[in-house]
Amino acid sequence: MSLAAGMTLVCTAAHAQSSVQPIDQTGANAPPSTKKTQAGSHAQGTSDSTFDDEGGEHVKVVGHTMNILNEPIGIGRMPQDVMHTPQTVNVVPKLLLEQQNVKSLDEALRNVPGITASVGEGEGGMAGDQFLIRGFQAQNDIYEDGLRDFGVYARDSFDYDRVSVIKGPSSEIFGNGTTGGAINITTKVAHLGDSYNANFSGGSGQYYRGTLDFNKQIGDGIAIRIAGMGNENNVVGRNNIFSHHWGIAPSISFGLGKKTTFTLEYFHQTDNRIPDYGVPVITRPGTKIGRPATEYGLNRNNWYGTTYDQDDSDVDMLTGRLKSEINQYITLYDDLRGGMYSRYFSASQPGCDATCTANFFNNPSAAMINRRGHLGGPEPYQQDDWSVQNVFSGVGRFRTGGIRHEMIAGVDVEHVYDRRTNYAYNFNGQNGTKADMTSMINPSAVQPGLLLGGYGQYPNNLVRVAGVGNPLHKTGDATDVGAFFSEQMWLIPEFSVKAGFRWDHWNSHYSATEGAVAAPTRLSAQQDTFNPTVSLMYTPMRDTMVYFNWAEATTPMGLYVTNSTEPLRSSTAGFKPERSRLYEFGVKQQFFNQRVGVTAAAFRLEKGNAMITDPGTSTVTSSSDQQRNQGVELSASGEILKNWTVIATYAYYNSETTYSATVANRGKQLQYVPKNSATIWSTYTIAPKKPWNLMFGGGLTWREGVWLDQANTARVPANVDFSAVISHNITQHWRLALNGYNLANRLNYSNLFSDRATPAVGRTFMGSIALSY
Numbered sequence: 001m002s003l004a005a006g007m008t009l010v011c012t013a014a015h016a017q018s019s020v021q022p023i024d025q026t027g028a029n030a031p032p033s034t035k036k037t038q039a040g041s042h043a044q045g046t047s048d049s050t051f052d053d054e055g056g057e058h059v060k061v062v063g064h065t066m067n068i069l070n071e072p073i074g075i076g077r078m079p080q081d082v083m084h085t086p087q088t089v090n091v092v093p094k095l096l097l098e099q100q101n102v103k104s105l106d107e108a109l110r111n112v113p114g115i116t117a118s119v120g121e122g123e124g125g126m127a128g129d130q131f132l133i134r135g136f137q138a139q140n141d142i143y144e145d146g147l148r149d150f151g152v153y154a155r156d157s158f159d160y161d162r163v164s165v166i167k168g169p170s171s172e173i174f175g176n177g178t179t180g181g182a183i184n185i186t187t188k189v190a191h192l193g194d195s196y197n198a199n200f201s202g203g204s205g206q207y208y209r210g211t212l213d214f215n216k217q218i219g220d221g222i223a224i225r226i227a228g229m230g231n232e233n234n235v236v237g238r239n240n241i242f243s244h245h246w247g248i249a250p251s252i253s254f255g256l257g258k259k260t261t262f263t264l265e266y267f268h269q270t271d272n273r274i275p276d277y278g279v280p281v282i283t284r285p286g287t288k289i290g291r292p293a294t295e296y297g298l299n300r301n302n303w304y305g306t307t308y309d310q311d312d313s314d315v316d317m318l319t320g321r322l323k324s325e326i327n328q329y330i331t332l333y334d335d336l337r338g339g340m341y342s343r344y345f346s347a348s349q350p351g352c353d354a355t356c357t358a359n360f361f362n363n364p365s366a367a368m369i370n371r372r373g374h375l376g377g378p379e380p381y382q383q384d385d386w387s388v389q390n391v392f393s394g395v396g397r398f399r400t401g402g403i404r405h406e407m408i409a410g411v412d413v414e415h416v417y418d419r420r421t422n423y424a425y426n427f428n429g430q431n432g433t434k435a436d437m438t439s440m441i442n443p444s445a446v447q448p449g450l451l452l453g454g455y456g457q458y459p460n461n462l463v464r465v466a467g468v469g470n471p472l473h474k475t476g477d478a479t480d481v482g483a484f485f486s487e488q489m490w491l492i493p494e495f496s497v498k499a500g501f502r503w504d505h506w507n508s509h510y511s512a513t514e515g516a517v518a519a520p521t522r523l524s525a526q527q528d529t530f531n532p533t534v535s536l537m538y539t540p541m542r543d544t545m546v547y548f549n550w551a552e553a554t555t556p557m558g559l560y561v562t563n564s565t566e567p568l569r570s571s572t573a574g575f576k577p578e579r580s581r582l583y584e585f586g587v588k589q590q591f592f593n594q595r596v597g598v599t600a601a602a603f604r605l606e607k608g609n610a611m612i613t614d615p616g617t618s619t620v621t622s623s624s625d626q627q628r629n630q631g632v633e634l635s636a637s638g639e640i641l642k643n644w645t646v647i648a649t650y651a652y653y654n655s656e657t658t659y660s661a662t663v664a665n666r667g668k669q670l671q672y673v674p675k676n677s678a679t680i681w682s683t684y685t686i687a688p689k690k691p692w693n694l695m696f697g698g699g700l701t702w703r704e705g706v707w708l709d710q711a712n713t714a715r716v717p718a719n720v721d722f723s724a725v726i727s728h729n730i731t732q733h734w735r736l737a738l739n740g741y742n743l744a745n746r747l748n749y750s751n752l753f754s755d756r757a758t759p760a761v762g763r764t765f766m767g768s769i770a771l772s773y
Contacts, residue, residue, distance in 0.1 A: 066645040067638035068093060069590055069597030073164060074186040075146035076323065076333030077173055077393045077408055077484070083588055086498065086535035086547035088167040088601045088633050096647060097160060099683055099697070099725055101201060101739045101766055103209065103231070105129055105142075105155040105185070106750075108163045110701050110721075113633065113651035113677040114180075115165065117751045128152040128311075130751075133167060133180030134605060135629050135655055135673035136580070140177050143184045144267075145321065148174075150387040150416050150562050151341040153313040156269060158211050158229035159249035161186045167633075168582040168605065169553030171531035172502045175412060175482050178553050179580040179607060189263050190225035190253035192217055196773040203739075203766035207233040221258050226250045237762030238276060239301045240445055245271035260324040267317040275311045275345070276303065278751065278758030280352035280369065281714045285361060290714035292749065292757045293352070293360065293440070300747055300759045304350035304369050304443050308380070313343040329398050333410075336390045341562070346380030346423075348372075350756065352440065360440055367440035381474075382421045385562050389414035393484075404490035408500070412482040418562045420474045473514035476561040481505045486533070498535040504528070506556050527556035527577055543590035553580045580607040596638030604630040627670055629655040643688060648680040657710065668712045672752055674704040683725065698724030709754050716757045719748040735770045 068091035069083040082089045090112040092102075102108045106129060109115045116132045128151075131138045142149050149155075157163075166173075167181035174182050197213040208231070215225040227249040235241040247269035255261040279298060283290040294300045317339040324332045348371040352360070359367035393410030438444055486500025506527045513520040533551035540546075555578040586601030610625040631653040639645050655670035669675075683697025701721040708714040722744050727737035742748065745763035752758075 065595075065639065066093060066095060066647050067590070067595060067597040068635070068647070069588060069599070069637070070594060071162060071164070073166070073184070074162075075173075075184065076331075076335070076395070077146065077391070077410055078166075079331075079395055079406075079408070082164075083543075083545060083590065083597070084537075084539075085166075086537050086545075086549045086586075087170075087551075087582075087584055088586065088599070088603070090165045090167070090635065090649065092163040093647075094160075094162050095645075096681060097157065097162070099695075099727075100681070100723065101725075101737065101768055102157050102160075104157055105160075105163065105183075108157055108160065109165070109183070111647070111649075111679050111681065112165050113649045113679060113703075114167070114653065114674075116672045116674075116703075116706070118672060118753065128313075129155050131183065132672050133165065133183075134653065135627075135670045136180035136605075136607065138178070138180055138183060141174065141180075141182045143174065143182060144187055144317075145319070145335070146184065147319065147335055147337045147389050147391065148387070148414065149185075149317070150339060150385065151313075151315050152343065152383070152562055153269070153271060153315055153341070154243070154245075154273065154311075155185075156229055156231065156245060156247055156271075158247055159188045159227040159267065161188050168549065168584060168603065169531070169533075169551045169580050171504075171529070171553035172484055172486065172500045172533045172551065175414075175480060175502065176504055176506055176529055176531075176553070177555050179555060179578070180605070187249065187251075187265065187267075188213060188225060188227050189251045189265060190223040190256070191215060192221070192223055192256045194773075197771065199768055199770040201766050201768040204764040205234040205236040205761075207764075207766060209233070221256045221261075222252070222254050223256060224250070224252045235276070235761055236764045237300055237759055239303045240305065241274050241276050241303060243271065243273035245269060245273070261322070263319075263321045265317075265319040265321075267315070267319075269313075269315045271311070271313045273311050274305065274309055275347040276751070276758050277305075277347055277349050278749075278753065278756040279304075280350050280356075281708060281716075281755045281757060282352050282357045282360060283713075285358070288713065290708075290755070292716060292759075294747060294759055295717065296360070298360075298440070300762075302440075302443055303445070304371060304438060305348040305445060306371065306447050307445050309347050309445075311343070311345050311347070313341070316340045330394060330396050332392075332394045334390070334392045336388075338388045339386065341383070341385040341387075343383040343385075344380070345383065356440060364441050365439075368437045369440045369443065370437060372436045380423045382423075383418065383562075384420075385416065385418045387414065387416040387562075404496075406488040407486070409485040410483070412484065413480070415477070415479045416561050417477045418475065422472060422474065474510075474512050475514050476508065476510040478506065478508035478561045480507075488535075488537075494538060494540050496537045496539075498537065499533070501530060501532040503530050504554075508557075508561060510561075525557045527554075529554040529556065529577065543594060545588045547584075547586050547588075549582065549584045549586075551582045553582075554578070555580075576609045578607060578609045580605065582606075592638075592640075596636065596640055599633075599635045601633050602631070603633070604628070625657065625661065625665075626659040627656070628658050629653055629670060629673060631655075643685040644682070645684075646680070646682040648678070648682075650676075650678040652676055660710070662710075665710045668710060669707050671707050671709055671754070674706050676702075676704040678702050681723075688729075693729050694726070695728070696724075696726045698722065706752070708752060708757070714755060716749045716752060719760070720744070720746055721748060721760075733771060733773055735772070737768045737770070739766045739768070740764070741766070 071091045072081045092108045092111045164184045170178040195215045199211045201209040212228045217223045230246045249267045251265040253263040281290045319337040322334045351370045391412045396407040482504040484502040488498035490496040509524045511520045511522045531552045536548045538546045584603040588599045607627045633651045635649045637647040655673040681699030685695040687693045703719040705717045724740045741764045748760035749757040750760040
């Protein structure tokens with residue numbers, strides 16, 4: 001059903017029946033309302049307009065506290081808060097971002113169990129933010145305010161208000177993909193009232209960082225806001241790794257506090273960093289399980305790149321968001337974003353073959369690392385992308401007799417274009433040496449005889465790329481047109497049923513050999529997908545919800561145009577799209593007048609037609625593998641006693657390849673999926689309004705060891721990270737803080753690969769001074 005049809009149904013019902021009444025946003029058991037003020041609640045949190053049965057408007061004020069159940073999702077087509085959303089939602093709230101002095105999306109997501117950072121393998125393997133949720137790729141499932149962020153880059157958190165992870169297939173809301181879930185970032189935008197914030201941090205690893213957040217009301221319902229950041233840092237525990245980046249995010253809003261609001265946002269980030277592909281995984285003679293070489297005494301600082309390695313990116317996004325409350329029954333949204341992404345990428349991919357491994361254990365000085373790895377890298381490339389997306393949606397709330405309704409319908413159109421210009425290395429070494437080799441024990445970034453080829457240096461400007469051919473350019477594009485509809489009906493005040501679907505038409509094109517001497521190979525794929533969802537919700541009391549959710553998602557071929565190395569291949573023609581299905585039962589409960597929220601959920605996630613990439617050749621094989629992940633997730637968050645806050649999570653996953661064309665892989669645990677993971681963060685404030693005030697706290701992030709390959713022959717050990725904070729408010733406006741990370745200086749691993757792992761940051765301290773008015 002299209003948006004027009006859905007809204008027609010709402011309007012017809014609203015005006016044709018005298019018994020029809022509007023309802024509140026959160027259903028039958030909404031919390032008491034609070035009085036709306038001129039400045040709104042943005043300075044302290046967020047506000048949501050609701051309506052009682054008499055048509056009176058109220059505002060539900062949600063402060064920035066640790067109880068994540070009170071946090072709104074922040075997307076027009078998901079109007080409920082976390083409490084009333086029938087699936088697992090983990091939120092990293094603003095208060096937690098501030099207490100931990102979070103500086104990137106990666107750091108924020110370390111507070112969420114079941115998320116693993118990985119880097120795409122294959123020719124031109126990608127860096128940037130590449131995450132898995134519940135063991136399934138989420139590389140195309142990062143959103144800002146409900147719109148896709150198509151870029152491949154390391155995202156800084158300077159303009160984040162909060163980060164939400166909506167777990168489970170969500171194709172009905174977000175479109176194709178989202179097997180494990182979606183990551184949605186709620187950004188800082190202009191609000192009523194004035195506020196001025198600045199922060200300067202410095203610490204280990206020559207870390208220097210400054211941020212600015214300036215908001216000014218300039219008229220009736222009009223405000224501007226500017227967030228900015230400058231950052232320079234090395235990485236403690238890794239040689240030669242650094243990042244220099246800056247960003248700015250201005251916004252202006254019109255109609256704040258009124259029925260119709262419009263916000264225009266611009267985002268820019270420039271980053272110059274060194275990619276880190278870690279250390280090789282090797283197998284000690286006489287054993288069967290491979291482990292990172294650092295587990296056998298290799299220096300954790302060793303980096304196997306060259307002076308040519310770099311990851312330079314420029315990101316520009318312009319977003320317009322319109323919200324209009326037409327009347328007490330209907331609210332319309334229109335969100336539009338255009339993005340441009342420019343990136344130069346070159347990364348060495350260290351590989352250690354059987355000879356290298358034998359030498360490492362028997363004659364370490366003779367062990368040599370192959371910088372080109374096993375996938376033919378690291379041919380550099382210049383990547384230039386642009387994208388546009390528009391989501392038009394409407395929410396209708398009304399009553400027919402004794403039944404309440406909430407309808408959501410809309411249209412989602414997006415297009416993305418990607419073009420890469422390939423370059424090459426000349427690996428002719430000096431005096432018979434190989435320029436792509438370096439010592440495993442004492443690597444050198446300076447390699448005589450290693451030359452970077454430029455445009456015009458090679459015949460016909462062609463570069464040999466393993467498994468692809470001789471391209472000058474690789475070009476891909478994709479267009480998706482989707483329509484979605486859902487309805488939630490309260491059959492009785494305590495029980496509601498929600499059902500919905502999304503239809504998508506996906507059309508993608510790819511040419512791996514643009515500019516080749518021979519006619520380029522051009523591939524394309526079209527797919528019509530239908531993804532339904534059904535939820536049952538029982539709310540016997542205002543602070544209790546029991547739910548069941550069933551949902552499906554589809555991942556067609558060629559979905560990952562900008563952040564996959566080869567979206568389409570001739571060998572995959574006719575492959576069926578990946579399909580996933582979720583069954584989830586959960587309970588959400590609030591205590592102590594909503595100061596504390598607790599959730600528990602049991603789920604079963606099944607994936608069929610899984611695409612398998614061979615780690616040795618980067619070849620996509622099989623369209624029949626079936627995978628399953630099932631388990632339990634628990635969370636608790638809020639203020640358990642006055643001035644004492646806590647946020648804690650735990651996840652148990654029982655994952656398995658239930659069927660594989662490779663018989664040996666059947667019954668194996670899914671790669672990158674920990675059986676157990678948990679996080680906890682707690683703080684206590686002494687005398688918060690006194691001159692001798694002090695806030696102190698800390699926490700633990702734990703992830704059990706995971707397998708790196710489907711055959712379960714390579715593994716990284718558990719991650720355990722202890723962090724802490726202590727802060728003091730000098731006056732009402734000034735605050736001093738000291739953060740410590742990985743205080744035990746444990747050898748953890750961050751980004752994971754099929755045969756490599758990147759040692760995580762070592763013990764780090766960060767001091768900061770903050771100003772707030």
